[in-house]
Amino acid sequence: MSSERGQTVRLTVAQALVRFLGHQWSERDGQRQRLVEGCLGIFGHGNVAGVGQALLQEELAADGEPPLPYVLARNEQAMVHTAVAYARQRDRLQTWACTASVGPGSTNMLTGAALATINRLPVLLLPSSTFATRAAGPLLQELEQPHGGDLTVNDAFRPLSRFYDEVRRPEQLPSILLAAMRVLTDPVETGAVTISLPQDVQAEAHDWPVELFADRAWHIARPPAEPARIAAAAQIIRGSRRPMIVAGGGVHHSGAEDALAALCAATGIPVGETQSGKGSLLHGNPQLLGAVGSTGTTAANAVAAQADVVIGVGTRYQDFTTASRTAFAAEGVRFVNLNIGSFDAAKHSGLGVVGDAREALTALAAALDGWSVDDAYREEQARLWADWDAQVEASHHPSRRVTDALAEGRLTQGTVLGLVNELSDPRDVLLCAAGSMPGDLHKAWRVRERRAYHVEYGYSCMGYEVPASIGIRWADPTRDVFAMVGDGGYLMMPTELVTAVQERTKVIVVLVQNHGFHSIGSLSESLGSQRYGTAYRARGVESGRLDGEVLPVDLAANARSLGCHVIEVHDREGLAEAIRAAKAAPADGGPVVIHVETDPMVFGPDSASWWDVPVAEVSHLASTQGARTGYEQAKTAQRTHLAPADLRHHPDESGQTHN
Numbered sequence: 001m002s003s004e005r006g007q008t009v010r011l012t013v014a015q016a017l018v019r020f021l022g023h024q025w026s027e028r029d030g031q032r033q034r035l036v037e038g039c040l041g042i043f044g045h046g047n048v049a050g051v052g053q054a055l056l057q058e059e060l061a062a063d064g065e066p067p068l069p070y071v072l073a074r075n076e077q078a079m080v081h082t083a084v085a086y087a088r089q090r091d092r093l094q095t096w097a098c099t100a101s102v103g104p105g106s107t108n109m110l111t112g113a114a115l116a117t118i119n120r121l122p123v124l125l126l127p128s129s130t131f132a133t134r135a136a137g138p139l140l141q142e143l144e145q146p147h148g149g150d151l152t153v154n155d156a157f158r159p160l161s162r163f164y165d166e167v168r169r170p171e172q173l174p175s176i177l178l179a180a181m182r183v184l185t186d187p188v189e190t191g192a193v194t195i196s197l198p199q200d201v202q203a204e205a206h207d208w209p210v211e212l213f214a215d216r217a218w219h220i221a222r223p224p225a226e227p228a229r230i231a232a233a234a235q236i237i238r239g240s241r242r243p244m245i246v247a248g249g250g251v252h253h254s255g256a257e258d259a260l261a262a263l264c265a266a267t268g269i270p271v272g273e274t275q276s277g278k279g280s281l282l283h284g285n286p287q288l289l290g291a292v293g294s295t296g297t298t299a300a301n302a303v304a305a306q307a308d309v310v311i312g313v314g315t316r317y318q319d320f321t322t323a324s325r326t327a328f329a330a331e332g333v334r335f336v337n338l339n340i341g342s343f344d345a346a347k348h349s350g351l352g353v354v355g356d357a358r359e360a361l362t363a364l365a366a367a368l369d370g371w372s373v374d375d376a377y378r379e380e381q382a383r384l385w386a387d388w389d390a391q392v393e394a395s396h397h398p399s400r401r402v403t404d405a406l407a408e409g410r411l412t413q414g415t416v417l418g419l420v421n422e423l424s425d426p427r428d429v430l431l432c433a434a435g436s437m438p439g440d441l442h443k444a445w446r447v448r449e450r451r452a453y454h455v456e457y458g459y460s461c462m463g464y465e466v467p468a469s470i471g472i473r474w475a476d477p478t479r480d481v482f483a484m485v486g487d488g489g490y491l492m493m494p495t496e497l498v499t500a501v502q503e504r505t506k507v508i509v510v511l512v513q514n515h516g517f518h519s520i521g522s523l524s525e526s527l528g529s530q531r532y533g534t535a536y537r538a539r540g541v542e543s544g545r546l547d548g549e550v551l552p553v554d555l556a557a558n559a560r561s562l563g564c565h566v567i568e569v570h571d572r573e574g575l576a577e578a579i580r581a582a583k584a585a586p587a588d589g590g591p592v593v594i595h596v597e598t599d600p601m602v603f604g605p606d607s608a609s610w611w612d613v614p615v616a617e618v619s620h621l622a623s624t625q626g627a628r629t630g631y632e633q634a635k636t637a638q639r640t641h642l643a644p645a646d647l648r649h650h651p652d653e654s655g656q657t658h659n
Contacts, residue, residue: 008207013170014047014054014197016208017126020177022058022067023213026093026185028220035184035218036124037086037094037474038069040079044101045140046128050202051099068097071503074495076100078467080112082496083123085464085471087116089429089451092190092253093220096471097124102199103141107153111461113160117191119276119458120249122184125161125194129154132168132198154196162191168198170206177212185218187253187356188341222254223340225355225363233336233353234367236309236645242330242377243269244307246292246321249276250314250339256358257450260313261285263365268373269311270381272300274321275438275457277314279447286378289385293321294611295439298391299384301609305329312337314357316344320457324612326637334645338364348641391605392444396422398602412602413440415572416512420482421446423579428480429454429472433464435486436522437512440604452479463493469507470500480583483509487536487555488517494562497591501563504588511559511593514600515550521600527615528627556595564593610634 011019024035043052059066073079076098083096100106106127116123129152130142138144145151158164163183165176180193237243251260260280264271264287271281272292281288290297292304304310304327312335315321322328328335335350338360345352353360396418417440424430426448432438433456447453454472456464469483490511500507516535524531538548560566565585567578575596582592615631616624 007210009210009213010205010207012050012054012203012205013167013173014050014202015057016173016206016212017177017195017197018051018054018058018068019213021097021124023215024181025215025217026220027217028093028222032217033090033094035094035181036068036097038071039097039099040071040073040082041099042073042076042079042101042105044105044128046102046105046199047099047126047197047202048101050128050197050199051126071499073098073467074498075467075493076105076108077111078463078493078496080109080116080123080125081461081464081467082471082474082499084112084116084119084121085431085454085456085468086475087121087123087471088119088454089472089475091255092120092122092187094475095122095124095184097126099126100128102128102130102139103153107156110156110160111459113157113192113194115456115459115461115464117160117162119456120190120253122190123192124180124184125157125192127154127157127194127196128202129166129196129198131200133200135200152196154194157192157194157196160192161194162189163193164196165194166196166198167201170201170204173206174208174212181216181218185220187220222356222359223354225338225353225360227363229351229353230360230363230367233311233338233351233364236334236336236351237267237269237311237364237368238371240309241373242303242307243309243311243373244303245269245271245311245313246274246315246317247271247277247280247313248274248315248321250357251277251280252314252451254314254340254357256313256356256361257281259358259361259365263361263368266365267368267371268378270300270303272296272304274315274318275442275455278442278445278455279450279453280313282450283446283448286382289381290388291442291607293323293327294607294609295320295442296323296327296607296609297388297443298605298608299381299388301327301607302384303381308333310335310348310350312339312347312350313361314339317347318458319612323609325639325641326610326634328641329637329639332643333641334643335641336645349644351645388605392418395440395444395604410597410599411572411575413437413512413514413598414444414602414604416510416575416596416598417441417444417484419572419575420484420510420579423576423583424482425480425583427452427478428482429476430482430484431455431465431469431472432484433457433468434460434462434489435517436603437484437486439607441484443607444604451476462489465489466493466507466509467496467499469509470496470503470505473505473507477587481507483507485509485511486517487511487513487515490555494558497559497562497564497593500591504590506585506587506589507591508582509559509564509591509593511555511595513555513595513597516600522603523613526627527613527631528619528621528624530621530623556593559593559595564591565589566593566595568595570597610637612638
């Protein structure tokens with residue numbers, strides 16, 4: 001068909017959407033890849049005749065090579081986790097779309113949207129909505145609001161998304177799609193991108209200009225930092241005696257690991273890593289002090305406590321990183337923040353150096369040419385790290401006294417994590433999200449290859465592990481994925497194991513059974529709440545409380561019923577054999593679940609740090625009273641970090657520094 005403006009093609013809104021997505025590409029450093037790799041979805045009356053029909057039509061027309069492959073998921077929240085994990089593993093250069101039916105199907109994606117936006121990871125959400133015409137309302141699953149007929153449950157996505165719009169008329173689709181792609185590929189603005197699709201509009205036909213469906217490459221920029229800001233940062237660092245780098249997720253997103261390693265080798269500046277930034281330097285690097293903050297190493301936290309300049313690279317300074325603003329305790333400590341986003345670069349009144357992490361680190365290394373910390377500081381780093389590494393070894397190999405004290409058939413969590421670390425390939429990806437394991441992994445896991453560590457701790461979402469493992473495996477099928485998940489997290493979202501079976505996706509799930517919540521149980525006890533409500537127990541007949549027998553739940557049998565190959569282990573030797581067997585399993589053999597019981601009362605090495613969780617100010621419980629006293633004492637160490645580094649140490653046009 002032709003029109004005054006040129007060639008057009010008549011398609012429904014959903015058909016146009018699907019065809020458009022199949023022609024979008026991202027480009028960085030001269031490398032081009034498909035932006036939206038495929039579509040995950042669950043169909044209901046809201047999208048089966050819209051997006052569902054469009055995906056089918058494109059698939060049948062593509063002679064076996066659909067421009068937008070479709071994968072049937074089992075849970076709407078879980079499919080967003082799969083897409084987000086894929087995007088992170090692909091350095092935010094690619095993602096998946098997620099489609100859901102109207103009402104509960106769509107709102108099930110809200111948690112995934114929040115997780116994506118908090119972690120600055122791109123995902124395209126296509127929630128269905130009620131009729132734009134309101135011809136048949138009120139509809140099944142429609143929320144009626146007497147004060148506004150244009151308000152739907154999909155409006156709940158607005159505060160959780162970096163971009164939100166609704167297609168109420170076909171003519172709106174092109175501008176909405178172009179705006180959505182811009183946000184998906186913007187390294188500063190990216191996050192959840194949500195396009196709400198009324199179910200009647202999905203099926204409406206329109207004459208679309210063929211130019212809408214041409215291949216488009218969206219350039220992902222590497223903006224350089226201003227030379228004046230690099231010079232100011234270098235001047236502050238040159239004036240320091242105990243500088244420290246905090247490496248965040250931006251190091252990985254930018255591919256700045258080599259630039260960071262080069263800077264550290266030349267200057268001797270030590271590095272503490274956030275959860276998202278772990279692996280920025282690989283195990284064995286002499287400047288690596290490991291994790292910093294509430295789940296940090298004693299080495300990194302000892303240096304952080306005395307650091308006079310903190311150089312944040314691609315970090316948003318989450319409370320675990322700063323130990324709730326107690327980690328960086330030196331008088332007059334200054335912050336230099338290298339970040340692609342001005343919002344994060346301005347935190348802690350730091351000198352903001354806004355730009356791509358790789359470009360900024362390279363420029364900073366040139367500005368610091370010839371400067372280094374003194375030998376005594378390097379020697380201190382080595383000594384502190386050796387002491388910590390010995391503690392990690394002890395946790396991986398508990399003493400006979402500890403081992404003998406364990407109930408028969410159980411291991412320590414440290415033994416499990418240590419053995420997986422030891423027997424997995426350096427390229428294998430370690431995955432976790434919630435519970436006590438992220439803290440133990442942050443402190444003790446030894447990262448040996450780029451992108452081999454994937455712990456989601458921006459939202460720390462229970463249930464993330466299983467669906468995310470699928471996304472990681474799809475992002476790089478040459479790597480095995482070890483998803484470490486506790487029984488609490490497993491019970492939240494095991495259903496995507498069926499998707500892994502369906503797609504013949506090999507993931508290795510290490511299911512750690514301790515009959516409760518290890519992390520929250522310990523936290524509850526430390527806060528005076530006596531582990532209340534943190535164990536999986538039956539309700540006691542006499543007490544009426546959840547303190548009865550351990551629940552007769554067989555999670556190994558559950559995983560087996562979902563189609564997984566399950567290996568149950570009861571000792572260290574059995575676990576080692578199970579890991580080797582899982583590694584040897586065929587690449588297209590589907591998921592392998594290793595079931596192991598651990599003792600929830602044995603903990604990993606302590607970080608000598610703090611996390612601000614308020615304790616009840618008044619209570620008649622002695623345990624809570626004691627915890628409150630400790631809490632008030634710890635609060636005295638919190639800092640505001642309000643002194644503006646850029647005002648005290650910023651050179652003017654003549655090069656003079658103002659103090």
